[in-house]
Amino acid sequence: MYDVNSKCADDFINHEEILETLAYADENKENVELIDSIIEKAKKRKGLSHREASVLLACPIEEKNEEIYKLAEQIKKDFYGNRIVMFAPLYLSNYCINGCTYCPYHAKNKHIPRKQLSQEEIKREVIALQDMGHKRLALEAGEDPVRNTMDYYLESIKTIYSIKHKNGAIRRVNINIAATTVDNYRLLKEAGIGTYILFQETYHKESYLELHPTGPKHDYNYHTEAMDRAMEGGIDDVGLGVLFGLDKYRYEFAGLLMHAEHLEAAFGVGPHTISVPRLKHADDINPDDFDNGIDDDTFAKIVACIRIAVPYTGMIISTRENQKTRERVLHLGISQISGGSRTSVGGYYEPEPEDASSEQFDVSDNRTLDEVVRWLMEMDYIPSFCTACYREGRTGDRFMSLCKSGQIQNCCHPNALMTLKEYLMDYASPETKAIGDKLIDREVLNVPNEKARAVVLENLRLIEQDNRR
């Protein structure tokens, strides 16, 4: 039975409810009166239910879709301005005992070299990432309770935060590792992680069981209830995502929003981020073997519908997508983007030969961070290296209430400009710096409060003189 408050995955991601939602969306996908009323509700910027958003996603009417895209763009601007938060993944280990049929890390794959970074190797990777200018990382690892232990993760996080190199410092470590216990989530929180990210892969239980035939990840309920345990362990920023291509996208979309509704109902705070990965070619994996791939138009529509359904949730796009797709969805709702990414274990310090790669999937955007930053600024986005919310304890409901009230703009805009200035001074190529300095000159005028503007100008001047506060 569908119960948004239940702690059982079968209730809050209830299969019957999803089927009914899809039938309702099918019946109403051309019901202009209903669609208009849903769009009107969305304009209030308080979000939509999974049923309402599913109707919009199913709607084939071009004119209505244009309205949906326009609204998504506007909501994105209202909540996130033109800032885009920058991050990079850091692969710690590709040892894995699971049997996920779509992932090259699956235990039976004997072609890929298996690696786990030592603390010394982590230092080298982090220095390489700092030398690009990164301040925010997402740690990634396969599931191997013997090798990739909680102690290993805790030590790695400590190592990462401790490395100070020139002006570099990693200020926020997010982590994407297998579902674990409340006690372990508590330890991760104490170690100072930012967001705990776990992709659901698919919300369709039957498919999930087939796609994860062996290993601890086979347990659908344990995996789906992970965010509840993370929140019980004190982690209030959690990141959801599905791997589009595994099952039918409309099913996944409804499940994803039901998951967000459940977290909001049960803990008073929805997901901090939603990621939208699409299945990619990888060693031993051919995406054509999976029937549910989605085209770029559908992908864009999903991003737009998520944006208006959960306006205050950040949205992440990785280098699984190419420059063109990234550009399109940035306008529609994405707020965080990776740059200069390597998906191999140890690949920042020492890029691997293609034929002996430990990488997780083929990267479709191979540009350097400098190139990604410049490209963003050429489109009038402000690449932001800010981690202030996390540093100042604005996580979970404290972050959400600030975001829901629209107030986040008042602190984020100046912080984005100052951290961008630091990046330009420390890491940018002369061409990128020239474009960035002009952007900052223009954008500083958009700091609404006069007093605040004076403070920002003064800080920018100090950064220019290499006098950091």
Ligand code: SAM
């Ligand atoms: N071990 C953790 C877990 O169990 O969730 C982290 C997994 S992995 C390092 C991060 C994500 O990569 C997975 O959750 C999956 O969605 C994604 N992934 C796996 N294979 C992929 C592929 N072939 N193409 C694109 N993404 C893939």
